[in-house]
Amino acid sequence: MDRGALKALFKGMVEDRRYLHRHPELSFMEKETADYVQKRLEKLGVEVTAGVGGFGIIGRVRGGRPGKTVALRADMDALPIQDEKDCDYASGVPGVMHACGHDGHTAVLLALAEYYSGRREELSGEVRLLFQPAEEVCPGGAVSMIEAGALNGVDVIYGVHLWTPIPAGTAMSAAGPLMASTDEFFIDVQGKGGHGGMPHRTIDSVVAASALVLQLQSVVSRSVDPLNPAVVTVGSIQGGTAQNVIADRCRLSGTVRCFDEDTRELIRTRIHELAAGTAAAYGATANVDYMMGYPCLVNHPGEFQRFYESGAPDAGLKPATSPKIMPAEDFAYYLRQVPGCFMLVGAGNAEKGAVYPHHHPRFDIDEEAMLHAALLMAAMADAYFAEHASGSGA
Structure with missing residues (x-):
């Protein structure tokens, strides 16, 4: 890996990033x-x-000699958030950043x-560059890119996320599960509406839904193995239109996060069971739309070892x-x-000033981290190519 050549590209990284920051586009709308x-x-x-x-x-840089194909991926979409930063590269699109x-x-x-287009002749194999839309919104862009053939012939794939909870100069990953399913x-809790002063003639959907919110808190604490991390969060409850009207319908929405498929299916089953049972206890019904x-x-354990033992150190980063x-x-989905x-x-x-969490209206990054990410991706790709070069015995 030619560190000097990559460092020479840092100014261009900053220019590209700031242009894109000023011109954000939401998921599935990334035309420009x-x-x-x-x-x-x-x-x-x-x-x-x-x-x-x-x-x-998809960008393809095919080397002058045959070899493996390494895919490198970046996502391109922004979020429906108003940019509150005071800087010359703040978003110019209201409500999007x-x-x-x-x-x-x-x-x-x-x-x-x-970097790789200038090294075609010395490259043994192919570097495939995947610029992916719609990471932020399910079903996401990875599945559609895979279905369109983005991974055809690919031997290994690497991706990075610039991460403000970690100080610049450090890189982290893990063998096996790293990020949760979502x-x-x-x-929808269906009751029977009526006058707020005559509750005995109604079935109060808000009361039933409120009880369900509390019942859902028992899923993780009483149904999931305590050694398996999991989260069930009710993020919104919406019901009623006036203070003296008992609502006939109330809607809950939330998210589930965990790290293995058995736990994922268990939580899904328990949410359906609790919704039906709790609603019935109040004389209501519940319809669950579970997505x-x-x-x-x-992560692949061997590729994590490559990150920890050579990728991050070769990039000048502290691995953790x-x-x-x-x-x-x-x-x-790629993995x-x-x-x-x-x-x-x-x-x-x-x-x-790079202290705000991701998805915050004042979010920003230490732009030096982009150089760190480029060095890391190149170090991973080059290490993979070197291991699988003809005559290496690998």
Whole structure:
């Protein structure tokens, strides 16, 4: 890996990231972002396939010699959040901002496109660059890109997330489960409305739904093995229109997070059972709309070892083993198809104001972390190519 060449691309990373930060687009609406990426890749002479699974872009850098295919992925979508930062690259789109670092991910992958396009002759194999839409909203963009052939012929895949809870200079990952699965549920409790002063002639959906909220808190504490981390959160309860009217319907919605499929199915079953039983106890009925979202993200143990023993150190980063974290990532779908590793690159820095959590209206990153991410991705790819080079005995 040529550190000097990658460091020389840092200024361009910052320019790309700030442009994208000023021009964010929501999930499944990344048309201008995709056009920007496509033009940048074509200018570099990279082989481009556009419109992959929606607004996805695939860039291929084929080496001068045959070999393995390494895929590197970045997500491109922003969030429906008003940017409250006071800086010259703040979002110019009302109510939309890059509050999770995806602009930085895209800038990193564009830099890697330039890096590898200048090294075609010495490259044994292919570097495949996946610019993915719609990570933030289920069903996500990974599945549609896979269905469109993005992983055809791919031997290994790497991805990074710029992560402000970790200080710049550190990178974290884990062998096996790293990020939780994420499911959503919507429960409509149906009662019988009426006058607030005559509750005996009604079936109060709000009371039944309130009881259900409390019952759902027992799922993790009394049904799930305490050694298996899991979360059931009711995020909203909506019912009623006036203070003197008993509502005939009340809706609950929430999220479920866990790290294995048995626990995931157990929680789903218990939510259905509790909804039906609790509603019936109050004379009401409940309809559950349960949406299975992203699966748990599970890293390949051998690729985690590559990260820990060579990738992060070669990139000049301090490697660390991450605990399991409850945020979810549709990169999980790629890892179900081919071996790989998803890595968290520290992007937090109090001196630069990079202290706000992801999805916060004042979210920002230490932009030096983009260089760290590029170095890490290149180190992982190059280590994989070196291990599988012809004549290596691997």
